[in-house]
Structures are given as structure tokens and as C-alpha cells.
Amino acid sequence: MVSRKCEMDDEGRIKYVSRDMLIAAIVSDKFIDKNFNETFVLTHNLYMTDMELIELLTERALAPPPPSLSGRELEAHHRFVSAMHLRIVVMLKTWVQKLWNTKTEPELVARVKGMLAHFSKSCPPKALDTLERLIDR
Numbered sequence: 001m002v003s004r005k006c007e008m009d010d011e012g013r014i015k016y017v018s019r020d021m022l023i024a025a026i027v028s029d030k031f032i033d034k035n036f037n038e039t040f041v042l043t044h045n046l047y048m049t050d051m052e053l054i055e056l057l058t059e060r061a062l063a064p065p066p067p068s069l070s071g072r073e074l075e076a077h078h079r080f081v082s083a084m085h086l087r088i089v090v091m092l093k094t095w096v097q098k099l100w101n102t103k104t105e106p107e108l109v110a111r112v113k114g115m116l117a118h119f120s121k122s123c124p125p126k127a128l129d130t131l132e133r134l135i136d137r
Contacts, residue, residue, distance in 0.1 A: 019052075022040065023060055026057075026091050027057070027060055028084075029083040038094055041095045051108055051111070054111045057091075057115065060084070061115065065077045085122045089116070113132070116132065
């Protein structure tokens with residue numbers, strides 16, 4: 001079961017948020033906040049491993065469209081997915097720039113590159129190439 005829980009304090013600050021809601025915020029094109037993105041990247045290990053993060057991102061990014069969609073709805077879904085893929089690339093770029101190093105687990109590197117291979121039709125090649133170069137440095 002997917003947990004979509006978020007609690008706010010009286011001043012509108014987040015007190016608690018589920019992992020699923022965090023992932024939804026990271027990939028949303030409606031919630032673009034560089035500070036949130038960087039804070040998430042720097043603190044995600046408090047509530048999930050690097051591998052869990054990649055698994056959650058991959059699961060969300062590669063989920064098939066609902067079978068009931070057709071025509072314009074399907075086109076809108078594809079635009080949404082393309083925007084989500086680009087948001088993931090931006091988040092991964094921040095992660096790689098801030099935390100990636102030669103000690104990053106080879107399995108994690110392979111999982112990230114595998115996910116990026118699925119984005120080749122939905123993301124600008126330059127964004128993917130830049131991220132690949134950062135990963136390989």
C-alpha cells in the first residue's frame with residue numbers, strides 16, 4: 001500500500017511526510033524548489049538508502065499509463081512523464097554533484113544508468129549526456 005501522508009504545523013511547515021509524498025514532490029513539475037531539491041539530496045539517507053531512492057524513482061518514472069487513457073489524455077500523460085523524467089535528471093544531477101564519489105556502489109551506478117537509458121526518448125540528450133559525464137568522472 002502506498003502511503004501518501006503529510007502533516008503540517010500551524011505555520012505551514014512540514015512536520016512529517018511519507019517517502020511516497022517526498023518522491024511525488026521531487027518529480028512534480030508543480031513543485032519546483034531548488035532548496036528543497038538540494039535539502040532532499042543531502043538528507044535522504046535519514047529515511048531511505050540510496051538504492052531505495054533509485055528504486056522508488058524508477059518505479060514512479062517507468063510506471064505504465066493507466067489503461068483507460070486514450071487520445072488527448074494519453075498525450076497529456078506522455079507530456080507529464082517527460083517533465084517528470086527531466087525533474088528526476090535534475091535531482092540526480094544535484095545528487096551526483098553533491099554526493100557522488102569514487103566510492104559510490106557499482107550496483108547503484110548501474111541502476112542509475114539503467115534508469116537514464118529509459119529516458120532517452122523523453123529527455124533532452126544534452127541533459128542526459130551531462131549527467132552521464134558527471135557520473136563517469
